[in-house]
Amino acid sequence: MSKPYNPNTQGWGFALVVCAMTAGLFGWAYSVHSANYLHPRNPMMQQVYAEKDSVKNAGGESHEGEEHADESHDEAKSDH
Secondary structure, eight states, X not given: OOOOOOGGGSSHHHHHHHHHHHHHHHHHHHHHHHHHXXXXXXXXXXXXXXXXXXXXXXXXXXXXXXXXXXXXXXXXHHHO
């Protein structure tokens, strides 16, 4: 006679391979992240934040969305 069918014994090998591949991909992603990530306050990123920091240190407020509005407003003043 043949062995009775037991669905609980199938697929565990494939599940183990998938879990191992997932762990490997997480490890690879972490190593790439560690090698390439620069914190925004890193000195290499100083040129990006220099303007915002100077405004903040001067006591003013930075309104990111209003920069373009101010430029167009200044242009309108010069036309009058």
